Amino acid sequence: MTQRHDDPALLTGSHALDALSDDERMLLEHALTTSPELQAEADSLRETALQLAYAVESIEPPAALKTSLMAQIARTPQAAPTAVLDAPASRVTSADPATVAGLEAPLAPDTAFGSGSSSAPVEGRAAAAARRRWFQRPVAAIAASAAVAVVFLGVGLGVGTNFGQSEGTGPGTTQASGALDSIYAAADFKRTTAKVAGGGSATVVWSHDVGKSAVILDGVEQAPEGKTYELWYIGSEGSKIVPAGLVDGARNGVHTAVLDGQLAEGATIGMTVEPAGGSDKPTTTPVMAVSTTQA
Amino acid sequence: MLAIVERDTEAWRSDEPAPVSPDDLLARVATGDQPAFSDLYDVLSGRVLGLVTRLLKDRAQSEEVTQEVFLEVWQQATRFDRSRGTAASWVLTMAHRRAVDRIRASQASHDRDTRIGIRDLEAGFDQVSESVEIRIEHERVSRALGKLTEFQRQAVQLAYYGGYSHSEMAERLGVPIGTVKTRLRDGMIRLRDEMGVTS
Numbered sequence: 001m002t003q004r005h006d007d008p009a010l011l012t013g014s015h016a017l018d019a020l021s022d023d024e025r026m027l028l029e030h031a032l033t034t035s036p037e038l039q040a041e042a043d044s045l046r047e048t049a050l051q052l053a054y055a056v057e058s059i060e061p062p063a064a065l066k067t068s069l070m071a072q073i074a075r076t077p078q079a080a081p082t083a084v085l086d087a088p089a090s091r092v093t094s095a096d097p098a099t100v101a102g103l104e105a106p107l108a109p110d111t112a113f114g115s116g117s118s119s120a121p122v123e124g125r126a127a128a129a130a131r132r133r134w135f136q137r138p139v140a141a142i143a144a145s146a147a148v149a150v151v152f153l154g155v156g157l158g159v160g161t162n163f164g165q166s167e168g169t170g171p172g173t174t175q176a177s178g179a180l181d182s183i184y185a186a187a188d189f190k191r192t193t194a195k196v197a198g199g200g201s202a203t204v205v206w207s208h209d210v211g212k213s214a215v216i217l218d219g220v221e222q223a224p225e226g227k228t229y230e231l232w233y234i235g236s237e238g239s240k241i242v243p244a245g246l247v248d249g250a251r252n253g254v255h256t257a258v259l260d261g262q263l264a265e266g267a268t269i270g271m272t273v274e275p276a277g278g279s280d281k282p283t284t285t286p287v288m289a290v291s292t293t294q295a
Numbered sequence: 296m297l298a299i300v301e302r303d304t305e306a307w308r309s310d311e312p313a314p315v316s317p318d319d320l321l322a323r324v325a326t327g328d329q330p331a332f333s334d335l336y337d338v339l340s341g342r343v344l345g346l347v348t349r350l351l352k353d354r355a356q357s358e359e360v361t362q363e364v365f366l367e368v369w370q371q372a373t374r375f376d377r378s379r380g381t382a383a384s385w386v387l388t389m390a391h392r393r394a395v396d397r398i399r400a401s402q403a404s405h406d407r408d409t410r411i412g413i414r415d416l417e418a419g420f421d422q423v424s425e426s427v428e429i430r431i432e433h434e435r436v437s438r439a440l441g442k443l444t445e446f447q448r449q450a451v452q453l454a455y456y457g458g459y460s461h462s463e464m465a466e467r468l469g470v471p472i473g474t475v476k477t478r479l480r481d482g483m484i485r486l487r488d489e490m491g492v493t494s
Contacts, residue, residue: 010473013480017454018395019461045480046388047380048487052455053387055436056349058341061361066336069362073332073369081325081373199374219371 009038016045026256033222033248079199179258180214183207190292196220196271197287204269204290213269213292214258215247222248223273230274231259232282234289236266246278247271266293317382325372336365339383343390350394350458360397364390391455398458439489447482450475 008031014020015028032039183189183205193203200220206213215231223229231244244259259269270289272282317338323331343364348357368386375385440448453459453467461479465472 010476010480013451013478013483014454014461014476016483017451017479018392019454019459019464019479021460021462041484044487044492045483047384048483048490048492049391049455050384050387051432051436051439051486051490051492052451053342053346053391054432056342056345056456058345059348060341061344061358065358065362066333066340069336069365070329070333072362072366073329076366076369078325078327079370079373199371219374221374 009035009041012038012042012045015042016049029255030248079195080197081199179212180205180256182210183212183214192290194288194290197285202271202288202290204292206263206269206292208263208265208292211262212258213263214256215269215271215288217247217255217257220255226276227273228276228278229271229287230278230282231257232270232272232286233259233261233264234268234270235264236268236293241281243278243280244269246274263292268292317386318377321368321372321375321382321385322377324369325375332369335368335382339386340365342383343386346387346390347394349456350391351397356397357394360393361390364393367393395458399460435490439486442489443482443485444478447478447485450478451482451486454479 008028011020011024011028015025020028028042032042188207188209189205190207191203191205193201196202196217198221201218202220203216203218204213205216220229229247231247233242233244235241242261244261245257247257248255268289268291270282270286272279272284272286274283315334317335320331320335320338324335340361344357344361347360347364348354351357351360364386367389375382379385440451443451449468450464453464454461459467461475462472464475468475
């Protein structure tokens with residue numbers, strides 16, 4: 001199969017119709033981040049696909065479905081609003097707009113709901129305190145607030161049994177999926193999912209046998225303009241923090257990144273928002289942190 | 296006063312309780328408002344179940360997926376950005392994606408190939424609709440689909456209403472995968488332009 005060498009620009013129609021394999025979707029969504037024209041086309045075709053939805057006859061669900069759902073939401077927490085990422089975003093002035101120029105507003109100010117404005121200063125103080133010492137605290141404390149909701153992952157991610165099932169899409173060995181394969185195939189394969197502050201989830205997969213880990217972001221916004229997400233390996237004492245690569249979010253989609261470097265025993269995997277180009281050490285509160293000793 | 300009210304239909308209308316849009320409801324859901332969620336569900340659940348059932352056929356599974364979709368709506372409402380589209384679009388996009396994921400995850404996609412022919416899928420689109428609103432949308436979409444080439448229309452319908460991946464379609468239709476991609480993209484662009492969609 002050779003389609004991974006194809007121009008991702010050909011994939012916008014399939015994308016709008018949810019006809020892409022996971023590998024192809026990653027390929028396209030990466031391409032979208034660098035091309036405003038392609039993003040505009042993808043958005044317009046997505047909107048067009050919705051017209052097809054509006055032409056389908058409605059079916060009223062049975063009353064029991066609603067009853068059960070109302071009970072379910074009463075005990076299900078909601079995702080954190082995107083305001084969390086605003087604090088670090090406003091601190092750095094040396095933003096490089098070129099990296100995201102032309103894309104739509106990176107993180108919408110949460111004025112849409114008017115709910116986040118009053119909590120913003122509190123967020124700022126809390127974030128500032130956390131920033132000083134987040135990596136010295138037990139990771140559980142960070143993760144506890146984040147890892148609340150069960151996230152429906154797996155089905156669309158090519159993990160577990162679903163991986164490689166889509167016959168006909170070929171091996172699709174991008175670098176990411178090649179490394180992912182070796183992690184998934186490892187006897188000590190581990191996986192855990194955490195919510196990402198600001199929305200979306202991160203599934204972290206790792207294998208100590210292979211010495212590698214990867215982060216699969218689902219529905220995580222692009223980093224704000226002039227920013228990037230940076231991954232970190234955090235040593236077990238909280239002392240040694242090693243940069244492990246930069247990663248983009250994936251609005252309404254899935255993005256996979258294999259961490260640079262070697263996964264050490266007891267390490268924690270974290271992700272922060274950093275100025276474009278990345279930092280040598282974290283400068284903001286992590287939006288996600290997962291200990292590899294916990295699962 | 297009465298005369299003024301009678302003449303001023305705008306003022307008269309404003310006395311009626313204004314129908315709350317899904318967008319407003321979703322904004323309230325984002326603040327944890329459960330009654331608003333209940334209203335939003337009432338407005339959109341029929342469309343969601345209709346769309347999901349269209350793809351999955353199986354009613355029990357479709358109801359399950361519908362429940363998952365609305366649970367996700369509840370969880371992710373805080374992240375909804377109305378500058379990117381309407382609440383209904385957001386929910387239906389989610390519903391389609393989940394239905395397709397469900398198809399891919401199950402081996403049923405292969406059984407389905409033998410059970411449901413392409414002809415059935417196309418015939419399904421021409422079902423007579425009962426609601427006026429749906430019939431108008433239906434006609435609009437039908438007319439626009441009519442402007443596509445036969446191959447483009449077939450590919451678009453297989454993908455959206457059948458939940459086929461383009462590799463499955465390539466196999467099913469016996470054409471190279473690149474051809475399927477091109478048909479889907481050209482078809483969707485044509486459809487967009489015919490329907491005057493702007494984004």
